[in-house]
Amino acid sequence: MILITGGSGFIGSYLISSLMSRSLLICGRVKPPSIKAEKFISFDLSKDLLKVETLTNVQTVIHCAAHVHVMNDSSSSDPLIKFRQINTQATVNLAKQAATAGVKRFIFLSSIKVNGESTEPGIPFTSNYSAKPVDSYGLSKYEAELELMKISQYYGMEIVIIRPPLVYGIGVKANFSSLMNLVSKGVPLPFGCITQNKRSLVSVTNLVDLIITCIDHPEAANQVFLVSDDNDVSTSEMVREMAVALGKPTWQLPIPIWCYKLVAKLFNKSEVVDRLTGSLQVDISHTKETLGWKPAQTLQEGFKQTAQAFLQAKTK
Numbered sequence: 001m002i003l004i005t006g007g008s009g010f011i012g013s014y015l016i017s018s019l020m021s022r023s024l025l026i027c028g029r030v031k032p033p034s035i036k037a038e039k040f041i042s043f044d045l046s047k048d049l050l051k052v053e054t055l056t057n058v059q060t061v062i063h064c065a066a067h068v069h070v071m072n073d074s075s076s077s078d079p080l081i082k083f084r085q086i087n088t089q090a091t092v093n094l095a096k097q098a099a100t101a102g103v104k105r106f107i108f109l110s111s112i113k114v115n116g117e118s119t120e121p122g123i124p125f126t127s128n129y130s131a132k133p134v135d136s137y138g139l140s141k142y143e144a145e146l147e148l149m150k151i152s153q154y155y156g157m158e159i160v161i162i163r164p165p166l167v168y169g170i171g172v173k174a175n176f177s178s179l180m181n182l183v184s185k186g187v188p189l190p191f192g193c194i195t196q197n198k199r200s201l202v203s204v205t206n207l208v209d210l211i212i213t214c215i216d217h218p219e220a221a222n223q224v225f226l227v228s229d230d231n232d233v234s235t236s237e238m239v240r241e242m243a244v245a246l247g248k249p250t251w252q253l254p255i256p257i258w259c260y261k262l263v264a265k266l267f268n269k270s271e272v273v274d275r276l277t278g279s280l281q282v283d284i285s286h287t288k289e290t291l292g293w294k295p296a297q298t299l300q301e302g303f304k305q306t307a308q309a310f311l312q313a314k315t316k
Contacts, residue, residue, distance in 0.1 A: 083136045183248060189239060194276065
C-alpha cells in the first residue's frame with residue numbers, strides 16, 4: 001500500500017490519478033473527489049499523529065504536503081516558525097511514525113530552493129551541490145532533509161528526496177499562470193532582451209513520472225534527485241514557447257535589462273526582477289543515470305497541454 005499526503009494539492013492530485021490502479025491511502029484535510037471515503041483519513045499535518053494501525057500495511061509514504069508561503073500571517077512575526085512547523089517538524093514526526101511502523105520507503109518532495117535561488121549561466125545545480133537555502137521555505141525543506149537522513153540511519157527506512165524547480169501543468173497557478181494569461185492577450189511584451197539567462201522547469205507529468213519510478217526502483221534508496229524537462233530556456237524563449245502553445249503572436253520588445261534593474265531598485269522588486277532575468281538551472285544527469293529515467297514529456301508538449309487547458313478554462 002502507498003500512503004500519500006497532500007493529495008488535494010496540485011502535484012498530489014496528479015499523483016493520485018496516476019496511481020489509481022495501486023492500493024492507496026490518502027491523508028489530508030480535504031478528501032480528493034476521486035478517492036473513496038474508506039481510503040481517506042482526515043489528517044492535519046501540523047497537529048495530528050497517525051494511528052499505528054493506519055501504517056500497518058503501508059510500504060511506501062509519498063509526502064507531498066507542505067506549507068508553501070505565508071500570506072498575511074498574523075500568528076507569528078517570524079515566517080520561519082510556520083515553515084518549520086509544517087515543512088520540518090511535521091515531516092519528521094510523520095517519518096518517525098512511518099519508520100517505527102515498518103514502512104520501507106519514504107519519498108519526500110523537497111524543493112530546488114534547498115540548493116539556492118539562482119545559478120550562473122552554464123553552471124547548473126547538481127544533486128551533490130552544497131545546500132545554500134536563502135529563504136525560509138528552502139531552509140525548512142533542507143532541515144527536513146537532514147532529519148530524514150538521520151531517521152534513515154537510525155531506523156533503516158529508505159529515504160528518497162526529490163527537489164523540483166518550478167512545476168507547471170494543467171491547473172497551475174501563481175507566476176506561471178499569470179505569465180500565460182499575459183501572453184494569451186497577444187500584446188507586445190518587454191522580454192526581447194532577456195535571452196542570456198536559463199531556467200529549468202518541470203511539467204507535473206514528468207515530476208509524477210519520476211515519483212512513481214522512485215516507488216519501487218532499488219537504486220532510488222537514500223538518494224537525492226533533481227528533476228526537470230531537460231530543456232532549459234531563457235525568459236524570452238519561455239514566452240515564445242507559451243505563445244506558440246497558445247496560438248498567439250510572439251512580439252517581444254527589446255527592453256534592456258538595466259531598465260529592469262532600475263525599476264527593481266525604485267519599487268523594491270529586486271526579487272521579482274532577479275527571477276525574471278536570472279538563471280536557475282538543474283543538471284539531472286544523476287537522476288537519469290541512476291534510475292535509467294528520462295522525461296516522458298517534452299517542454300513543448302507540456303506547454304501545449306497546459307495552454308489547451310488554460311484556454312478551455314478561459315472560455316468557460
